[in-house]
Amino acid sequence: xxxxxxxxxxxxxxxxxxxxxxxxxxxxxxxxxxxxxxxxxxxxxxxxxxxxxxxxxxxxxxxxxxxxxxxxxxxxxxxxxxxxxxxxxxxxxxxxxxxxxxxxxxxxxxxxxxxxxxxxxxxxxxxxxxxxxxxxxxxxxxxxxxxxxxxxxxxxxxxxxxxxxxxxxxxxxxxxxxxxxxxxxxxxxxxxxxxxxxxxxxxxxxxxxxxxxxxxxxxxxxxxxxxxxxxxxxxxxxxxxxxxxxxxxxxxxxxxxxxxxxxxxxxxxxxxxxxxxxxxxxxxxxxxxxxxxxxxxxxxxxxxxxxxxxxxxxxxxxxxxxxxxxxxxxxxxxxxxxxxxxxxxxxxxxxxxxxxxxxxxxxxxxxxxxxxxxxxxxxxxxxxxxxxxxxxxxxxxxxxxxxxxxxxxxxxxxxxxxxxxxxxxxxxxxxxxxxxxxxxxxxxxxxxxxxxxxxxxxxxxxxxxxxxxxxxxxxxxxxxxxxxxxxxxxxxxxxxxxxxxxxxxxxxxxxxxxxxxxxxxxxxxxxxxxxxxxxxxxxxxxxxxxxxxxxxxxxxxxxxxxx
Numbered sequence: 245x246x247x248x249x250x251x252x253x254x255x256x257x258x259x260x261x262x263x264x265x266x267x268x269x270x271x272x273x274x275x276x277x278x279x280x281x282x283x284x285x286x287x288x289x290x291x292x293x294x295x296x297x298x299x300x301x302x303x304x305x306x307x308x309x310x311x312x313x314x315x316x317x318x319x320x321x322x323x324x325x326x327x328x329x330x331x332x333x334x335x336x337x338x339x340x341x342x343x344x345x346x347x348x349x350x351x352x353x354x355x356x357x358x359x360x361x362x363x364x365x366x367x368x369x370x371x372x373x374x375x376x377x378x379x380x381x382x383x384x385x386x387x388x389x390x391x392x393x394x395x396x397x398x399x400x401x402x403x404x405x406x407x408x409x410x411x412x413x414x415x416x417x418x419x420x421x422x423x424x425x426x427x428x429x430x431x432x433x434x435x436x437x438x439x440x441x442x443x444x445x446x447x448x449x450x451x452x453x454x455x456x457x458x459x460x461x462x463x464x465x466x467x468x469x470x471x472x473x474x475x476x477x478x479x480x481x482x483x484x485x486x487x488x489x490x491x492x493x494x495x496x497x498x499x500x501x502x503x504x505x506x507x508x509x510x511x512x513x514x515x516x517x518x519x520x521x522x523x524x525x526x527x528x529x530x531x532x533x534x535x536x537x538x539x540x541x542x543x544x545x546x547x548x549x550x551x552x553x554x555x556x557x558x559x560x561x562x563x564x565x566x567x568x569x570x571x572x573x574x575x576x577x578x579x580x581x582x583x584x585x586x587x588x589x590x591x592x593x594x595x596x597x598x599x600x601x602x603x604x605x606x607x608x609x610x611x612x613x614x615x616x617x618x619x620x621x622x623x624x625x626x627x628x629x630x631x632x633x634x635x636x637x638x639x640x641x642x643x644x645x646x647x648x649x650x651x652x653x654x655x656x657x658x659x660x661x662x663x664x665x666x667x668x669x670x671x672x673x674x675x676x677x678x679x680x681x682x683x684x685x686x687x688x689x690x691x692x693x694x695x696x697x698x699x700x701x702x703x704x705x706x707x708x709x710x711x712x713x714x715x716x717x718x719x720x721x722x723x724x725x726x727x728x729x730x731x732x733x734x735x736x737x738x739x740x741x742x743x744x745x746x747x748x749x750x751x752x753x754x755x756x757x758x759x760x761x762x763x764x765x766x767x768x769x770x771x772x773x774x775x776x777x778x779x780x781x782x783x784x785x786x787x788x789x790x791x792x793x794x795x796x797x798x799x800x801x802x803x804x805x806x807x
Contacts, residue, residue, distance in 0.1 A: 247336065247344040247642050250632065251292045254341040257632040260595060261330075265337035268308065268523050268550050272346070275547060276303040294343035307347040310335050311521045311549070314402055316356035316381045316395040316418075318364045322573050322587075322601050323527075323557050324402065328352060328411055329591040330525045330554065333638045340632065340642065350413040351519060352406065356382040356395035357418040357505045359461070359470030378469040380505065382419040395419070405575050409584060416519075423502035430518045431499045433544055434459060434510065436480050440543045441510060448509075448536055458485075459510040460499055466491040470505050512537040517546030525552040529564075557601040573601050581700040582606040583692055588639040589613035603704055610653040610693070613639065617648040649690040650679055655775040655783065656697035661705060662769060662784055662792060668694050678783040709770035711801045718763045719797055721752030726793045729786045736786065742778025767796045 254262055269289070273282045281301055288297035298304045312327040328350070335348050357380045363373045369387035373394070376384040382395040391397040395417070403415055421427060434441055438459075446454045458475035466489060476494070477486035485504070489495040497503040506514050515521065516537070526534060531553055538548035556564050578587050581603065590599070590609040599605070613636070620636040621644070631637055636644040656671070665671040671694050676682055684691035714722060725748040732740065749760035765774040774780065781789040795801050 247339045249292070249343070250340040250642075251289065251294065251343050253632050254337065255290065257337070259337075259633045259635075259638065261333040261337035261638055262341065262632065264334045264523070264550065264552050265341045268334070268338055269341055271522065271550055272304070272308055276306070277301055289342060292343065294345040298345045304346050307349045308338065308522045309520055309549075310348065310350045310523045311515070311519065312350070312352055312525065314352060314354045314399075315358070316354045316398045317358060317360055317362070319366065319398060319401060319574070322575060322578065325405065325409075325575055325587070326554070326557070326591045327525065328406055328413065329588055330552070330595060331523060332411060332641070333592060334523060334525075334552070336638070336641045337632075350411070351416055351521070352402070352411075352413045353416045353418065353421075353515065353519075354395065354399050354402070355418045355508075355511075356380065356393075356399060357422055357470075357502070358508070359505070360384050360394070378467075378471075380419060380463065380468075380470055382417070383468055409588075418505075419502065422505065425501060427514055427518050428500040430514050430544055430546075431504070431506070432480075432483050434506070434514065435478060435483060435485070435499050437543055438475075438478055441540060444536060444539045444543060445507075445510065448532075457507075458487075459507050460485050460487075461505045461507060462487050462489075462495070462497050463503060463505060464489050464491055465495065465497070509533050509536050510540050513540035513544055513546065516541050516549055517544045520546070521549045523550045523552070525554060527556050528553050529556060552595075554595040555598040558598060559600070559602060562600070573603065577603070578606065581696050581703070582610050583613070583689070583696060585617075585639055586610040586613045589616070589635055592635050592638050603700075606696075606700065607653050607657060610696075614649050614652060617644055620644050621646055621648065645689070647687075647689065649687070649693055650682075651675065651690055651693070651783065652775055652779075653693055653697060655779055656693055657701055657705060658769055658774045658780050659783055660697050660701040661709070661771075662780075663788075665698070666702075668698065671698065674783055674785070677785065705771065710766075711770040711796070711804075712766050713799060713802055714763065714767045714796065717752060717754075718760075718767060721748050721754070721760065722764070722767070722793050722797060724748045724751060726790045729781070729790050729793075732786060736782075738776070738779045738782040740778075741781045741786070742776060745777050745781075768792055768801070770801070 254265070273285055277285055285297045285301055285304065288294065288300070310331040312331050314324055314327070331350055335350055339348060359378045360373065360376060360381050361378065363370050363377070367373070367387045372385055373387055382393050384394040386392065386394050386397045388397055391400060399417065406413060441459050445457060445459065449457055456474045458473070460475055461470050461472060462485065463469070464471055471487065471489065473487045475485045475487060483500055484496050484498050486494060486496045534551050541548045558564060586606065586609045589612065590605065616634055617636040620631060620634040623631055659665060659674055660671060663670065663674060665674070672684065675690070725745065728744040728748055729741070732744065746757070749757050752760065754760035761777060762772060764777055765771055
């Protein structure tokens, strides 16, 4: 994928990843260069000479660090994927803005040293997890019996998924990062500036917690648990703290080498400072926590990253998606019913708006993605088109495929329904009549969509189909429509068929006209909405559509549904 030669479009692009990329570039130039250097570097980059800017100022050769976090105490879910997808979109926008000359990297950080405080609802062997409660998740036994710890299991699930999507990232385990000493310098600084850290944290806490709060959570040498206990003494010279271990009395441990875990908001500050993070996205519910961590980062001598806040995903009951509850969609479930591209599109779309994350969003997201991909491809070669603002550009990280699908997902769903196409071979029989010469090999996206449509129909549409009888007005209009279809010439296209559908509805006196289409869907397909009816009839076949109408008028569809 080439992201070079795009800086001019990137400066003008209005989509949110480019807005964030421009903020991030301003931060990088401000932090790494003097005023005079910054002005020159900005001028060069604006002129499409980012390579010259990087060659002139070696400070721009240091990677720009994007980060996202993963809570390893639960199985990965769709929100987890979004936490990697959105920074990746900003990262690609930044690469286009800088002609791909400034190095970047995405760190996916698993907070697997956190104590397991709550047992997830959606895992086996909960009794075993109860025995390991409060230990670092990386020390909790795997309830699935597959990995050396629960964290290793969840981390592996996360990495397999991200790898499957082709994400470019560097995985970091909290446990390994603490134990390796990568955080040691910042941890010793936190010990030295303990009072300043407390001055930031204590006003954010309730009275009872303030009395015992410490940013340092020692790991008991005896029980192995992450202890939430007060720090009784500090020795800056030795780099140690003293605390009261419930299992061993007064105990002294170093704050380095993985002997302590930092409370989560100070931990964010440690991470941002030690890893020199430049960009992090987080949910709207963490805005206040980000503000606190920003202050703590400054106490530790670091610079807070550019923060992007997105709205939360909700389940079908408008409850926040939770790893521990296991509500909403899993990644595997989405990929059974929808293309991976549709998932990335859903993550891209309106990040500042709360969205439901349940099965019924998949068809709409899929068709909207297909429409955007078609629009992108229509604009190829048009110098005036701002292609970078098309969601397909972000979904495909700057390299959308040149071929989409000639058939929408909703149309495939209705074709499966009307034709009882329980196998892909049956479905392809209709497709090849509609698109002569088409094959699964020549239409790979359409072929994948066919699998998703069959799965979605069998699991969600078929069990809830409810046919009804047509009333007198609807029956007369449908009989008229059948006659119009018989009169059409062989090979009539979808547009000609759609015109007859409109005329039949108008002649039937439907006002507004959408009630006519609703009647067609409910009487003929057993659902309240569907695709453009002319397109459906064209691919299903006029003769079959006429037969479907006649079955409905005879009451056979309702009888079959009841049977």
